[in-house]
Amino acid sequence: MTRRLSDDARLLRRTALRAGFQSALAVAVTVAVLCGVSVLVVLRSQHADENTLLESAIARADDVSDPPSGTWLVIARGGNVAATPGLPPGLPDEQALAAGDATGTDDVHIGDREYRVLTERRGDEVVQAILDLRSAHQERERLLRALLITGLLGLLLAGVTGAWLGRRAAQPLTQALALQRRFVADAGHELRTPLTLLSTRAQLLRRHLGDARVAKAEADELVADARQLTEILEDLLLAADPREAEPVRLVDLADLARAVVSAAQPEATAQGVRLTVSAEGEVTIHGSAAALRRALNALLDNAIRHARGAVTVSVRAGREVIAEVADDGPGIDPALIPSLFTRFATGTTEDDRPRRRYGLGLALVSEIAARHGGSVSARNAEPAGAVFRLTLPH
Structure with a gap:
């Protein structure tokens, strides 16, 4: 019985761990979806804000001396090009300026830095606004780091909570199974002795009947019935114990x-x-x-x-x-x-x-x-x- 209770305890632990794993998996999928949606929303918002900032810088640009923070201006007029001091090496975008009547936005990579470049024609001049995307990248990295930490903590909490809830939910079932097995085992143990006595007395009766054929035949049937009852009892006991292999x-x-x-x-x-x-x-x-x-x-x-x-x-x-x-x-x-x-x-x-x-x-x-x-x-x-x-x- 102690071994069977140990088996039930292992079953309970496996059930609790399975419930915890399933809960953690569900939370992981949910967090991944929410993180993906959050990142997409932030990216769209950042892109919209960046484009609005560049368009505003070009619309208000009288010269290249006072662009918004983090941006540079380049104005090309009649073959002359003026740029905000401190313009990063590799800029401006010469092809966009040379296009003349072209207007558009490009992302330019120079080394490990990325810039958003908006070029527009304004009358007889071409204005180019350049935005450093480093702060936007840093903001996204902070967001991703916060989401990752929060997701891992949520995953751990979900796994522990799921295992605890799974253990609580499975414990009554395990107790019921143990009670059922105990009942079958006790019933089998208590019935085995009277069945053995029944079979023995039937055999003794058959021996004492001598040549009384009809009575002997009935006694034979009684012996066979007792044997069948014993076999049925053994089969019930085997069915109640999952560790035992059924005889085939x-x-x-x-x-x-x-x-x-x-x-x-x-x-x-x-x-x-x-x-x-x-x-x-x-x-x-x-x-x-x-x-x-x-x-x-x-x-x-x-x-x-x-x-x-x-x-x-x-x-x-x-x-x-x-x-x-x-x-x-x-x-x-x-x-x-x-x-x-x-x-x-x-x-x-x-x-x-x-x-x-x-x-x-x-x-x-x-x-x-x-x-x-x-x-x-x-x-x-x-x-x-x-x-x-x-x-x-x-």
């Missing part, structure tokens, strides 16, 4: 179906239901005999409870192995078929009276089929009744 061997499903029908014959007779088996030769698959017996028992028990007078069990092999259990009962509520193999499904008639009830049996059949790589389905038969099909791979 070659199972003759046709022979298993005949044995299940034979065991159910007294109950069917008491209900006035006739049982028929249709299975020729061997139909073998790899699986757990105890689990498959439980599945067939559940399907047959459901059919007997709802049949009017007859139930047919058929087993056949093709590309897959198919076992069908058909009854001549009232059929299945069509609205119920999609959820038929969930636990405690209930069908109703047109006047809302209960029609067919399905407890755990069909849900367990679905789980057993899934464990064997197969499936189970249901449909209504014509003119009446229901057909349940268990499909399993070879």
